[in-house]
Amino acid sequence: MKKNSFFKSGSGSRKAFVSSFQNKQELKEKHQENNVSLIKNKIFNKSSEDMNELVDNCVSLTVTSPPYNIGKDSDLELNDEEYWKMINKVFSETYRVTKSGGRLVVNVANLGRKPYIPFSKYFTEALNEIGFIMRGEIIWQKSKGANANFAWGSWLSASNPVIRDIHEYCLVFSKDSMKNSSGGKSTIEKDEFMESTLSIWNITPEKAKKIGHPAPFPVELPKKFINLYSFKDDLILDPFIGSGTTAVASKLLKRKYVGYEINKNYIEIANNRLKMETS
Ligand SMILES: C[S@@+](CC[C@H](N)C(=O)[O-])C[C@H]1O[C@@H](n2cnc3c(N)ncnc32)[C@H](O)[C@@H]1O
DSSP, X not given: OOOOOTTSSHHHHHHHHHHHHHHHHHHHHHHHHHHHHHHTTEEESSOTTOOTTSOTTOEEEEEEOOOOSSSTTOOOXXXXXXXXXXXXXXXXXXXXXXXXXXXXXXXXXXXXXXXXBOHHHHHHHHHHHHTOEEEEEEEEEOSTTTTOOOOOSSTTOTTOOOOOOOEEEEEEEESSOSSOOSOOXXXXXXXXXXXXXXXXXXXXXXXXXXXXXXXXXXXHHHHHHHHHHOOTTXXXXXXXXXXXXXXXXXXXXXXXXXXXXXXXXXHHHHHHHHHHHOO
């Protein structure tokens, strides 16, 4: 059968091609808008390894802190291979749903001393492999001495002094392009912009007991990223939303949010916080 070609006969056909392309583009944008209005401001009680509720390219910014599979905040019982498989699935999905020019921020601490586990390095490698482009790294300095552990190793002796971390990392990535050309209204003011574009941020950590979650980050942390890297009304994702801190920050800054969390109790905490902390 003879195929029709848009380019075959003159500029009229080219026009038809351009207009058909524009129609498809408009349909795609309409589909995205419809999807966003269905999923906006929801937290799904399921694993973010599959975020099939979200269409491709709808998220402007993701701010998240992944579970570590060890210690206090972990309900997970995965071996290392299963853990990295899960992380790869979640962030491949995050890549799929992120807009071109959209951003991803991953808050992670390095752990362990025997030996030291450079999680920030492993995450950077995994995220680069998925296709994200790294744009920088923020050192989150928790207030001086807070949370530093007291295992000195060897006290006043060179035999084995141990480094006590008072910081975590926030790894910052883009999809496709450093520039976000989607347009919109920025809400950041001069002083905050000057501060937020420096690589060390001093923010007091959140108290786990107060929130009722073992590892919440302080609302100030996602707030600063949201104000720096997204426009008003943008959709913000947290695939490991825990007690809902990213949702609270998004709502306070008049952005939409969507989150995933496997633990039902944490979703209840998140919904309570959204009521109490944003009204
Ligand atoms: C480090 S905490 C996030 C804390 C959050 N930033 C806050 O401020 O409350 C990681 C969260 O991921 C959740 N989680 C673990 N695996 C998950 C998965 N596959 N999908 C969705 N959530 C998951 C855990 O239950 C935990 O609440």
